Amino acid sequence: MRVPFIKMHGLGNDFVVLDARDRDVPMMTNRLAAALADRKTGIGCDQLILLEPSDRADVRMRIFNADGSEVEACGNATRAIGLLLGKPAAIETLGGMLATNPVDAGVAVDMGEPRFDWDSIPLAYPLDTLAMPVGWDGLESPGAVNVGNPHVVFFVPDTAATALEQLGPLIEHDPLFPARINVNVATIVSRDEIRLRVWERGVGETRACGTGACATAVAAMRRGLVDRGTVTVRLPGGPLQIAWGADNRITMTGPATESFRGTFDPADYDA
Numbered sequence: 620m621r622v623p624f625i626k627m628h629g630l631g632n633d634f635v636v637l638d639a640r641d642r643d644v645p646m647m648t649n650r651l652a653a654a655l656a657d658r659k660t661g662i663g664c665d666q667l668i669l670l671e672p673s674d675r676a677d678v679r680m681r682i683f684n685a686d687g688s689e690v691e692a693c694g695n696a697t698r699a700i701g702l703l704l705g706k707p708a709a710i711e712t713l714g715g716m717l718a719t720n721p722v723d724a725g726v727a728v729d730m731g732e733p734r735f736d737w738d739s740i741p742l743a744y745p746l747d748t749l750a751m752p753v754g755w756d757g758l759e760s761p762g763a764v765n766v767g768n769p770h771v772v773f774f775v776p777d778t779a780a781t782a783l784e785q786l787g788p789l790i791e792h793d794p795l796f797p798a799r800i801n802v803n804v805a806t807i808v809s810r811d812e813i814r815l816r817v818w819e820r821g822v823g824e825t826r827a828c829g830t831g832a833c834a835t836a837v838a839a840m841r842r843g844l845v846d847r848g849t850v851t852v853r854l855p856g857g858p859l860q861i862a863w864g865a866d867n868r869i870t871m872t873g874p875a876t877e878s879f880r881g882t883f884d885p886a887d888y889d890a
C-alpha cells in the first residue's frame with residue numbers, strides 16, 4: 620500500500636504531514652518518524668505531523684521531531700494545519716488545545732498561556748526563570764518559558780555572532796533540562812522588533828520556530844526589553860507577529876505553505 624503525504628512549511632520550517640483522520644497510515648513509532656524525516660534516505664523534514672480524529676477538537680495533531688521524539692507543540696506546524704483545514708478550527712495537541720483562524724497574513728493561532736514556574740519548564744531544580752543565574756561559554760542569564768513546549772531564551776548583542784551550532788546541542792542536553800530544551804538566541808532591534816535564531820530540540824537549527832518566537836517575545840516583554848503587546852520576531856525564514864494580550868494569551872500570526880503532495884511505500888522503511 621502507498622501512503623499519501625503532504626509536504627508543507629512555515630517560513631522554511633518544514634513538515635511531512637500524514638492524515639490519518641479517515642484513512643489508515645502505518646502505526647507511528649519514533650523509529651519510523653525519524654526514518655521518514657531523514658533528508659538523505661527518507662522524505663526529509665524538520666517535523667513529522669500526524670493528524671488523527673479527535674473527540675474534543677476538529678483534529679488531533681501529533682508532532683515528531685526529526686530525531687523521532689514525540690513532542691507537545693509546534694507553532695509553525697499549527698499554522699500549516701490551520702491552512703490545510705481552511706476554516707477556524709480547534710486543534711488538540713499534547714501541549715494543549717489550540718485555535719487557528721485563517722487571516723490575510725496567513726493563519727493566526729491562539730497559542731494559549733505561557734508558563735514560567737521552574738517545574739513547568741521543566742528545570743531540574745528551582746531557579747528564577749526571569750533570568751536564570753547560569754551560563755554556557757558567554758551565553759548567560761537566560762529566561763525560560765514553556766509555551767506548550769520548553770524554551771530557554773538568551774538575549775545577545777548579535778545573533779549572527781553566536782556559535783549556536785556548538786552551544787545549541789550542549790545546552791539542549793544539559794542536565795538542568797530534564798526534558799531537553801529548545802534554545803533561542805535573540806537580539807532586541809527596537810521596542811517592537813526582535814531578531815531570533817533557534818536551535819530546536821531533536822532537530823538542530825531551523826529556518827524558523829513558531830513556539831520559539833512566542834517564548835522569546837514573552838521573555839522579552841517580561842524583562843521590559845520590548846513593549847508589552849505585539850512584536851515582530853524576525854527569523855532566518857521570515858517574520859512572525861507575536862502578541863501577548865492582557866488576558867495572558869499568546870497569538871502568533873504568519874504564513875504557511877503547502878509545497879507538494881506525494882506517496883511513500885512503508886515497506887521501504889523497515890522502522
Ligand SMILES: N[C@@H](CCC[C@H](N)C(=O)O)C(=O)O
Pocket residue numbers: 632666684690691692693694695696768769801819820821822825827828829830831
Ligand atoms: N518547529 C516548531 C517546534 C517543534 C518542536 C520542538 N523542536 C520541540 O522539541 O519542542 C515550532 O514552530 O514551534
